[in-house]
Amino acid sequence: MTSPAVAARDATEADAELLLAWRNDPRARMASHATGVIGFEHHLHWLRGVLSDAARLLLVVEEVGVPVGTVRFDHEGAGEWEVSITLAPESRGRGLSRVVLAAGERLLAQRHEAVAVLAAVHRDNAASAALFEHSGYLEVAPAENGFRRLRKTLA
Template sequence: MNDRPTVTLRPITFEDSEDLLAWRNDPLTRSNSRNGNAVTQQEHAAWLSRVLDDPNRQVWIATEGGENVGTTSALRHEDGSIEIFVTVAPEARGRRLGAVLVSAAVDEARVHWPDARLWAEIKPENTASRKAFEACGFEQVEERGALLGYELTR
């Protein structure tokens, strides 16, 4: 029997702004982000407007049983590759959702960009993210300064 959680993804909207900002400014999320600075309401609103208008970025809210449990996103770079991002909501941590969100992000990225190379950058100390991406077929392929480069290999 599969006891792995199931999530549903839906595109973000302006109505998700409060959750997205709270998750982004969570101390653990900030410590695992490239930019660990807190984000102001104005900065967040500007970011959200840009993201919603960007055809090269897809961002989804992950829900489980009607509860918002995180966010996933895919960003298409100039070389055509797709960078995957995942955030588990602080209140949903410990429920084994990381790999579920990575898998859902990969599935959605494949819908939008079927043949693109998929990759992620993860801080070495972010063990939970490293394990989640590895469980979904990503392998560490390089070190990029303070980040580890992972690529989907299967």
């Protein structure tokens, strides 16, 4: 599932406020491992660390030049990367999550020798579970600390 109007690009420090707003959105926080509100200075420190880390890939996905979501991949070793995805609050309900995830996966595969992508999905997050399951992710471990572990082998 792709759209020619959707493209992933590298996040930059100029995206800090946008990414923080999406991260601090109440629905995004409910699905996260860390559910508290993050302050700007803390977020900026985190963002700078991510942007300078070769074992992490942080992308902003845009639809016709308008940011609609973000995808982050963290290298877990042995060709495996853990994914985290956030849609802009105003982009939810438009069927964009699979397109955003696919755009991120394509860029990851182009840049790295990725064998598989892992996802941790909160057991109460039916929308994320459906996203990953419909995108080819399979459950590989029982829920732990409220999060299911899913895995997709990349072709």
